[in-house]
Amino acid sequence: MKQMRACVIIIGNEILSGRTQDTNLQWLARSLGELGIALVRAHIIRDDANEVVATIxxxxxxxxxxxxxxxxxxxxxxxxxxxxxxxxxxxxxRDAEAQRRLHAYYPPEKRNDARMKMADIPQGATLIDNPVSAAPGFHIDNVFVMAGVPTIMQAMFFDIKARLRHAPPMHTRTIHTLTPEGDLAAVLCAVQTAYPQIELGCYPHMRGGKFSTSLVMRGMEAADVDEVALQIQERLRPLGVNFTEAEL
Amino acid sequence: MKQMRACVIIIGNEILSGRTQDTNLQWLARSLGELGIALVRAHIIRDDANEVVATIxxxxxxxxxxxxxxxxxxxxxxxxxxxxxxxxxxxxxRDAEAQRRLHAYYPPEKRNDARMKMADIPQGATLIDNPVSAAPGFHIDNVFVMAGVPTIMQAMFFDIKARLRHAPPMHTRTIHTLTPEGDLAAVLCAVQTAYPQIELGCYPHMRGGKFSTSLVMRGMEAADVDEVALQIQERLRPLGVNFTEAEL
Structure with a gap:
């Protein structure tokens, strides 16, 4: 089965104004990755109807x-x-089941028009459970519509996991070194060229004025990932580079 | 002068894999907002040449x-x-000034081909200073190209601020209430309709199982923002809603 490719659309002026630090993207990226679905694109857009429609x-x-x-x-x-x-x-x-859930959650005096609007979904959509605050998300065709509040979004994703088709998860290894990436570049380039089926990422960090580097290998076959990790270490050790491996 | 509109493009597989939590977007959003430049769109894309070129x-x-x-x-x-x-x-x-900066920063034994590649910029581009680690960013026409490491990106943005044309900053007020947004919706809708020149955002939070709400008003004229804040408070107080104001 081919690997599924996903796109996330984060909708909200509050992210683009800098008022709110988005954390949903990273959470979704990791959760999709664990399922074997590759997040390959994200859009962050305003609460603007034309832009939301076009982006979707x-x-x-x-x-x-x-x-x-x-x-x-x-x-x-x-x-x-x-x-x-x-x-x-x-x-x-107006979705009858969504209305039932909102009625069960809100006492009669809280059931105003604005809240009951949350029982309206596009015709043909399927509800996504919201165990936190009742008002459901929905999915229609390949589009899954979730809340922005992280706890609610995470609960909704839990409900939709079983609806997603996916290949086995990618294999990943991460190697850390205190050597700056500029000293690793030639070897990494050679290894990436030799193993095009592996995604080899090189990420510099700066802490306390010193650079360090994380090398991340991702691929469909564990043996390939292991081979690339081995090749990198064998080729860099003679240059005096030391490694610690963080995750397997 | 009209308000300038900006787009941020975050380039890197490490963001879309969930390995790294991006913080540059929020930092740029706030810094641009303080200058009076509106961030209206962001893209998060992979290290894929076709995608980077098309998105730019x-x-x-x-x-x-x-x-x-x-x-x-x-x-x-x-x-x-x-x-x-x-x-x-x-x-x-190869940019002569960028090469000079890299030579000043790296001792001869560290000046390998990979590092010196960081002195290469598109023809016609102007350097952006990197006081942290020498290798410059650059700007060409209306595109500003910066590093991904936050401390370096922030230092680069400091250098380019003077190059950006901008209108006066937007005025913003934020009001907090422990009342859930569903009880505020009708009044907010009426006020937004009456003051279309103000961007009125309503953001729910959940802490300890309780919902609270932040209302954010943004506009070019301080008097309009103040008037909307007053209108909201005057119309909601009779409904028993209490407020605290966080920022002016």
Whole structure:
């Protein structure tokens, strides 16, 4: 089975104004990676209807899965549901099961129009459970629409995991060294050329004024990843480079 | 003067794999906002040449300013400089001043081909200072190319601030309340409709199982922002909603 490719769309002015530090992207990247789904693209966009519709339509035709976060609450700036419906050219309809869940969660005096709007989903969509605060997400075709609040988004992702088709997860190894990346570059280039099936990343860090480097190898075959890790260490040790291995 | 609109392109497999939590976006968003430049779009893309070139070309024709982070180091996966040159259809050339800076920073035995590659920039580009580790960024037309390591990126941004044209900064006020957003929605919708020139955002939080809400007002005119803050408080107080104001 081929590896599935995913795109994340983070919707919200609060991320682009710098008010909120997004953490959903990293959480989704790791969770998808553990399933064997590669996150290959992310968009961060404003609460702007034209932009949300266009970005969803582009993403759903280019990637196997699209995950959105944000914009499905009760207020005027929550426009994601209407935009997804527009992207799929279907109406928004009141979902009986979603309404039942909101009724179970909110006492009668709290069931105002704004809150009940959260029972509206695009026609043909399937609910995504929200065990935290009842108001569901939904998925339609290959687009999964989730809340922006991290705890709710994570609970929703737990519900949809079983709906996602995926290949076995990628194998990863990470090697750390205190040697700056400029001293490793020639060997890394040679090893990457020899093993094109492995994604070999080189990431510099700076702590206390000193550079160190993490080397990350990712691939579908564990044996290839191990071979690349071995090759790098064997070729760099004669140059006086020492390693510690962080994760297997 | 009209407000300038900016796009950020974060380049790096390590962000999309979840290995690294990006913090550059929020830092840039705030720093641009303080200058009066609105960050309106961000892309997070892989170290893939076609994707980098296409994203830069789209962004530079749609936004006043484009800022990239990542991919300008010495290793095989640092492809941003070549991609920017390709996007502008100019060659990459060795820059004499960049070479001088690298020679001043690295002793002769450290000046290998990989490191000296960091003196290569697209023809016609202008250097961006890197007081942390010498290897410069550069800007060409409206595209500013910076390192991915946060301390270096921040130092580079300090250098380019004076090159950016901008209107006065937006005015912002934030109001917090322990009332969940569903109880505020109708009033917020009415106020937003009455004051379309103000961007009124409503952001739910969950802490200790309780929802609270932050309301953020942003606009070009301080008087409008103040008026909207007043309107919201006057209309919601009769409903029993209490506020604390965080920032002015």
């Amino acid at each position: 339509n582009h993403a759903r035709s280019h990637y196997d899965y699209v995950f959105t976060t944000g914009g499905i609450g009760p207020t005027h700036d929550d426009i994601t549901t209407a935009c997804v419906a527009q992207a799929f050219n279907v109406p928004v309809v | 070309n789209h962004a530079r024709s749609h936004y006043d300013y484009v800022f990239t982070t990542g991919g300008i180091g010495p290793t095989h996966d640092d492809i941003t400089t070549a991609c920017v040159a390709q996007a502008f259809n100019v060659p990459v050339v």
